Amino acid sequence: MPGRRDSSLSQAQIGKMNILVIDNQPERARVIEEALTALDHAVVIRTPDQTRIHQLVASFQPDVVIVDAQSPDRDMLEDVALTSDRNPRPIIFFAEDDDSEVIRQSIEAGVSAYIVDGLQPERVNTIIKVAISRFEAFQSLRGELDKTRTELADRKVIDRAKGLLMKHRDCDEDAAFNAMRKMAMNKSVRLVEIAHDVIDLFES
Amino acid sequence: MTDPAKLEKRTLNLGFVPLLDAAPLIVAHELGFFRDAGLTVTLQREASWASLRDKLVFGLLDGAHILAPMVVASQMRMPGSRPLPKLTTALALGYNGNAITLSNTLAGELAIDLPARPGPVGRALHTAIERRRAAGQARLVFGTVYPFSMHTYLLRLFLKESGIDPEADVDIRVLPPQAMIDALRRGDIDGYCVGEPWNTGADRLDAGRIAVLGYDIWQNAPEKVLGVSEAFAREAPNSHRALVSAVLRACQWLDEPDRIASVAHWLSRPQYLDCSSDLLLTALQTPWIDGLPRWRKQYFHYAATFPWRSQAEWMLDQMLDAGQIQTLPGDRRALIERAYDTATWREVAQTLAIPSPTEDDKPENARDDRHPILGG
Numbered sequence: 001m002p003g004r005r006d007s008s009l010s011q012a013q014i015g016k017m018n019i020l021v022i023d024n025q026p027e028r029a030r031v032i033e034e035a036l037t038a039l040d041h042a043v044v045i046r047t048p049d050q051t052r053i054h055q056l057v058a059s060f061q062p063d064v065v066i067v068d069a070q071s072p073d074r075d076m077l078e079d080v081a082l083t084s085d086r087n088p089r090p091i092i093f094f095a096e097d098d099d100s101e102v103i104r105q106s107i108e109a110g111v112s113a114y115i116v117d118g119l120q121p122e123r124v125n126t127i128i129k130v131a132i133s134r135f136e137a138f139q140s141l142r143g144e145l146d147k148t149r150t151e152l153a154d155r156k157v158i159d160r161a162k163g164l165l166m167k168h169r170d171c172d173e174d175a176a177f178n179a180m181r182k183m184a185m186n187k188s189v190r191l192v193e194i195a196h197d198v199i200d201l202f203e204s
Numbered sequence: 205m206t207d208p209a210k211l212e213k214r215t216l217n218l219g220f221v222p223l224l225d226a227a228p229l230i231v232a233h234e235l236g237f238f239r240d241a242g243l244t245v246t247l248q249r250e251a252s253w254a255s256l257r258d259k260l261v262f263g264l265l266d267g268a269h270i271l272a273p274m275v276v277a278s279q280m281r282m283p284g285s286r287p288l289p290k291l292t293t294a295l296a297l298g299y300n301g302n303a304i305t306l307s308n309t310l311a312g313e314l315a316i317d318l319p320a321r322p323g324p325v326g327r328a329l330h331t332a333i334e335r336r337r338a339a340g341q342a343r344l345v346f347g348t349v350y351p352f353s354m355h356t357y358l359l360r361l362f363l364k365e366s367g368i369d370p371e372a373d374v375d376i377r378v379l380p381p382q383a384m385i386d387a388l389r390r391g392d393i394d395g396y397c398v399g400e401p402w403n404t405g406a407d408r409l410d411a412g413r414i415a416v417l418g419y420d421i422w423q424n425a426p427e428k429v430l431g432v433s434e435a436f437a438r439e440a441p442n443s444h445r446a447l448v449s450a451v452l453r454a455c456q457w458l459d460e461p462d463r464i465a466s467v468a469h470w471l472s473r474p475q476y477l478d479c480s481s482d483l484l485l486t487a488l489q490t491p492w493i494d495g496l497p498r499w500r501k502q503y504f505h506y507a508a509t510f511p512w513r514s515q516a517e518w519m520l521d522q523m524l525d526a527g528q529i530q531t532l533p534g535d536r537r538a539l540i541e542r543a544y545d546t547a548t549w550r551e552v553a554q555t556l557a558i559p560s561p562t563e564d565d566k567p568e569n570a571r572d573d574r575h576p577i578l579g580g
Contacts, residue, residue, distance in 0.1 A: 070251050074254035077254070
């Protein structure tokens with residue numbers, strides 16, 4: 001199904017996307033709509049008198065949201081990102097030039113992209129592609145980072161448990177480690193969970 | 205007061221969202237308290253909390269009037285958000301100021317005189333929800349201003365204490381405060397929890413009825429704070445203290461008698477709230493009608509400017525309860541201490557001869573918050 005937000009990078013770059021435009025300047029929104037519709041994307045413009053973005057997001061399932069950086073609706077979008085499926089959609093901002101520092105830093109932070117006012121409509125598609133590819137890359141990088149962080153944290157716990165076992169059971173490092181590994185295998189749980197049990201046992 | 209020669213940064217940009225409780229920043233500006241502290245300040249109005257936060261974390265704003273839970277939340281990496289520079293606060297901007305307003309339709313269904321205490325309103329609302337469910341009607345929708353806000357948590361607290369499940373029985377949705385009244389009129393939402401002047405505004409326009417005052421849900425609940433980035437607090441400690449000092453003086457000034465007219469006059473200006481000063485006067489005065497200091501903003505007394513760490517602890521619990529965060533950070537207290545900088549408050553208070561609370565924590569959400577450690 002086109003327009004699902006779990007589409008991979010390549011699909012997102014090539015395939016048809018659902019794009020939600022939130023802009024209080026109807027003319028600018030129409031220019032964007034024309035450019036994107038010509039490229040076969042499905043575009044919905046949210047008009048200023050509609051308050052319930054939540055329903056719109058639920059029914060339309062946008063892959064990308066384009067919003068005015070100065071729009072009061074940005075708080076609603078953050079709510080949607082937090083409550084709908086806990087997966088943020090790439091958000092692209094229309095921004096004034098005096099926000100250029102925020103724009104630069106946000107792009108570096110990896111998730112947001114900004115379309116600066118006065119852009120050429122034909123450039124929009126390129127910007128969206130770049131925004132999505134940055135977003136996807138950032139998400140996967142963060143996944144890696146989380147994994148590494150967890151592994152590091154686990155190792156610290158295991159080391160501490162090992163030390164406690166060595167002290168209280170008067171054994172060497174290998175014996176302490178093997179005892180924990182055996183317990184983990186017997187109970188079919190992760191080594192770090194046994195390590196937590198060991199720490200609880202000796203430190204509580 | 206900080207020696208102006210020692211200020212690391214003399215020109216500051218401060219952000220605010222156009223609400224009545226942005227008053228401390230506006231008053232400090234109008235009365236020259238920033239100038240007295242050696243600072244040249246530009247006040248910048250922001251249309252959303254999201255925009256204000258982005259500008260704060262990326263250094264376009266040096267400080268801002270910000271929702272207290274946003275500062276606590278900034279210390280954690282939220283699910284699905286990028287790791288951003290963290291925020292901290294050394295000054296709370298007072299207690300109270302919110303209310304729950306209901307649509308005329310829903311207020312009519314409750315069939316009781318409003319505003320009333322949370323107990324009777326909650327019971328009537330519970331009955332109305334049961335009746336609606338039996339009739340196969342849609343769930344009630346309540347508006348709040350931001351996911352991480354006291355508005356969200358007060359609304360949830362009120363619902364839970366009324367035996368209403370905030371997740372299963374109603375929908376809670378974020379709307380910009382200025383869109384609340386129209387949404388209420390259109391029937392998009394059935395009620396909301398918001399600060400002033402948006403409750404008084406609905407009442408005056410006959411778009412809805414004020415049902416419960418925030419003060420009656422939790423006497424002296426925290427609300428906004430003066431937020432800065434950790435980088436600013438670290439790299440410009442003297443400027444930070446000067447800033448806290450100027451705004452603290454404004455909070456003190458605001459709690460004196462006979463300030464309402466000046467405040468309404470200043471805040472109504474186009475560069476600030478850009479609204480009717482009559483509306484602001486009503487919003488500031490109404491709660492005094494029954495002679496009790498209910499609902500009125502408490503800017504200074506009862507240590508209302510102190511960044512109580514117990515408040516940050518309470519907010520963290522609410523984030524977990526609301527499912528906004530899945531797990532608590534390992535070293536919870538260290539996070540709280542980074543978010544709520546009591547040491548800077550104490551240093552500044554001493555220079556202004558304002559007595560300091562003896563503790564960093566107090567009992568929270570007690571029915572009477574006049575705890576001995578708060579002093580008068």
